[in-house]
Each structure stands twice: as C-alpha cells, then as structure tokens.
Amino acid sequence: MSAPAATWSMPLKGVRLLYMHETDAEILIGLETEKKAVICPCCGSAAVVGYGKMNWRIRDLPIRKKAVFLEIKRRRLRCRDCLVTFNEPVSQISAQHRATTRLVQNVWKMALRQPFTTLSKTFGLDEKTIRNIFNYTFNAAANQFKIPPRPPAPLALEIRLLTILRHQRVLWINLDQGTLIDMDENKTLESIHETLQRVARDGAHKISVPPDAALIQALQASTQSALVLHLPSMRNACNDLITLGRSIDHAASYLATLSQFVGAKDASEAHRWWQDLRSPPVELRTKMEPLIVAVELLGAERFDAFGQPDHAYDALTGRLGKILSTDFSKRSYDVICAIVLFDKTLQKTARTGVSENGAHLGYQKTNYGTSIPKLVARLEKLSGDSALNYPSESET
Numbered sequence: 439m440s441a442p443a444a445t446w447s448m449p450l451k452g453v454r455l456l457y458m459h460e461t462d463a464e465i466l467i468g469l470e471t472e473k474k475a476v477i478c479p480c481c482g483s484a485a486v487v488g489y490g491k492m493n494w495r496i497r498d499l500p501i502r503k504k505a506v507f508l509e510i511k512r513r514r515l516r517c518r519d520c521l522v523t524f525n526e527p528v529s530q531i532s533a534q535h536r537a538t539t540r541l542v543q544n545v546w547k548m549a550l551r552q553p554f555t556t557l558s559k560t561f562g563l564d565e566k567t568i569r570n571i572f573n574y575t576f577n578a579a580a581n582q583f584k585i586p587p588r589p590p591a592p593l594a595l596e597i598r599l600l601t602i603l604r605h606q607r608v609l610w611i612n613l614d615q616g617t618l619i620d621m622d623e624n625k626t627l628e629s630i631h632e633t634l635q636r637v638a639r640d641g642a643h644k645i646s647v648p649p650d651a652a653l654i655q656a657l658q659a660s661t662q663s664a665l666v667l668h669l670p671s672m673r674n675a676c677n678d679l680i681t682l683g684r685s686i687d688h689a690a691s692y693l694a695t696l697s698q699f700v701g702a703k704d705a706s707e708a709h710r711w712w713q714d715l716r717s718p719p720v721e722l723r724t725k726m727e728p729l730i731v732a733v734e735l736l737g738a739e740r741f742d743a744f745g746q747p748d749h750a751y752d753a754l755t756g757r758l759g760k761i762l763s764t765d766f767s768k769r770s771y772d773v774i775c776a777i778v779l780f781d782k783t784l785q786k787t788a789r790t791g792v793s794e795n796g797a798h799l800g801y802q803k804t805n806y807g808t809s810i811p812k813l814v815a816r817l818e819k820l821s822g823d824s825a826l827n828y829p830s831e832s833e834t
C-alpha cells in the first residue's frame with residue numbers, strides 16, 4: 439500500500455453520499471444507491487421491482503488510523519417473473535467479505551510483505567478476518583495459476599529441493615528466463631508429474647536435478663528429457679559428507695576421491711572418479727548410498743554440468759533457500775507460496791505477438807513467472823527490516 443490516505447475518496451460507483459460522521463475512533467460514511475434498472479440475476483428478466491431497503495455496513499481502508507465504515511442503503515429487489523429476491527448489486531464491494539474491493543486488495547498485497555499481526559493493526563481488522571481475506575485470495579490466485587495460456591516451455595529447467603518449514607519442497611526454475619515457475623509442497627510422483635506437464639508440456643531440452651532418487655524416479659516416469667546432475671546440489675551433499683567423514687580413520691582416501699570428483703574439470707573426468715566412489719567404506723555407506731543410488735539412476739548425460747560454470751541463479755537460489763528456511767520459519771506454507779509465486783510486482787512478463795494464418799491479431803501478455811533476482815532482493819529487504827521479524831502465527 440502506498441502512504442495511507444488522509445482523506446476519504448469514493449471507492450464505489452452508482453452511489454451517492456448521504457453523510458460523513460467522524461468520532462475519535464472511527465469514520466462513518468452513509469451512502470445510498472442511485473436507482474437504476476437492474477436485471478434479474480436468475481432469469482435475466484427486466485421486470486424487477488423494489489422489495490424494501492437494507493442497511494449494509496462494510497469496511498473500507500482506514501484513514502488517519504481510524505476505522506472507516508460505509509453504511510450503504512441498498513435496495514432489496516424482486517423479480518416478477520421468477521419471484522426471486524436479491525440484493526441490488528454494488529460494484530467495487532467484495533462479494534466474499536464485508537469490505538470494499540480496494541481494502542481486500544490492499545490486505546493481500548501487504549500479506550505478501552508483513553505478518554498478519556501487523557496487518558491486523560494497520561487495517562484495524564481482527565486476525566481472523568485478515569486470514570480469511572488472505573485464504574480466499576490465495577485460493578483464487580492458485581486456481582488462476584493453473585489456467586492456460588502458459589508461456590513457452592523452457593529449454594533448460596532446473597529443479598531444486600529446499601527445506602522450508604521442515605519439509606523438502608520442490609522448486610521449479612526456468613533457466614532461460616531466470617524465473618521461479620512453480621513450487622510443490624511435496625515430492626510425490628503425482629505432484630511432480632502434474633507440475634512437469636504444466637511447466638514443460640513439450641518436454642524441456644535438459645532438466646537439472648539434485649541427487650535425490652525419489653525425485654529422479656518421478657521425473658523419469660513422466661518425461662524423456664535429459665536429466666543432468668545439478669552440480670551445486672551435488673557439491674553440497676558431497677561436502678557435507680567430507681566434513682562428516684573427517685573423524686573416521688579409514689575414510690581418508692575415499693574422501694580424497696570424493697573431493698577430486700567434486701572438482702572434476704569435465705564430464706569424462708567426473709565419470710572416472712565416480713567409478714572409484716561406488717563402493718564406499720562401511721563407515722560411510724549409509725550416508726553415501728542415497729547419492730550413489732540417485733546418480734546411478736541418471737543417464738549418460740548425468741555429469742554434463744561438470745566443467746561448466748555455475749549458473750548465475752545458483753547463488754541466488756541458495757540465498758533464497760536460506761532466507762525462506764530461517765526468516766520465514768514462522769509463516770505458513772501458503773504465505774510463502776503466495777510470495778514466491780503469486781506476487782504480481784515480482785513477475786517477469788513480456789508482450790508477445792499473436793498471429794493466425796500469418797495475420798497479426800494483436801498482443802498478449804506472457805507471464806514467465808517470478809523473477810529470482812527481484813524475489814531475493816525483496817526478501818532480503820524484508821528480513822533486513824527489524825520491524826518485520828515474523829511473530830508466531832497460528833495459521834493452518
């Protein structure tokens with residue numbers, strides 16, 4: 439929200455102002471609908487007659503920290519043809535919440551930046567109402583997210599596993615555009631399959647994956663695309679093992695090979711070192727085996743990333759993981775998902791031409807997902823602001 443308004447401006451259409459009444463705590467604004475022809479929402483008939491009046495009390499944006507209530511005198515109407523009675527429609531009032539559309543939109547925008555407790559104070563609404571508004575808008579955004587048209591499938595796709603709220607989440611990255619295009623709450627076969635169909639329906643040229651057997655198997659069941667080991671993820675896993683193995687006597691030579699492997703300068707060198715890693719010493723076996731199983735599942739292209747420079751987004755996604763798993767540890771998964779995927783101000787869009795049979799028909803806006811550099815900059819700014827240390831929220 440921009441700076442809070444000092445004066446009230448009319449958010450509704452087709453109503454006239456009756457009174458404004460200000461007390462120390464609140465501002466009451468009386469409104470009345472202007473009589474105009476209404477069509478029956480059930481049968482479309484124009485034979486609609488008045489059936490009494492009702493007073494509606496709805497919330498609007500606060501002014502100078504005072505709660506603002508709109509008291510709207512609105513007609514009840516009745517259709518002569520189908521006998522249905524209904525409320526006179528008023529535009530710019532939320533259909534789900536007793537609030538103006540602009541209040542709902544502002545709550546949503548702020549929910550992507552601040553905890554619900556802060557919003558509750560800012561808007562003078564109780565936390566339950568804030569949560570209701572967030573949940574409703576979140577569900578609408580999530581449904582919208584799944585509707586085509588989708589942008590062209592990326593040639594290079596990367597999958598990262600990040601631990602957020604104690605669980606591994608699957609992050610889908612469009613490497614062509616540097617954008618986050620989806621996030622799965624779990625790495626189940628169904629969710630991987632479904633997301634893959636959506637983000638890379640024609641098949642990506644190459645998919646970069648962490649060394650995780652369940653994830654790799656799910657992908658292999660769903661796509662023919664080449665799966666390549668995501669080098670920074672593999673390097674992290676190996677380095678953890680090297681640190682762990684330092685205290686083990688017989689592991690020294692195996693760990694030396696492991697660090698040679700990690701530093702291999704190209705795919706063929708990586709292949710050579712890998713041969714020596716396939717039978718780890720007993721002390722390291724349970725730790726090393728998951729990596730071995732994962733790597734063995736991958737095809738001939740598995741070590742293609744060796745010798746190539748790390749992608750520019752690798753450092754950023756690493757930071758993203760750190761911020762989301764620490765500073766956001768008290769927020770709900772839905773809030774994190776909303777920030778990561780549904781914040782319009784962070785999205786990368788382009789105008790693309792639409793043509794049919796060689797004739798130019800116009801332009802459409804293509805959404806490539808959330809810009810990783812913008813997202814990381816936003817989150818770092820938020821977590822650097824001490825006022826925004828997230829207090830506990832009992833969101834479920």
Ligand SMILES: [Zn+2]
Pocket residue numbers: 478479480481482483517518519520521522
């Ligand atoms: Zn009717």
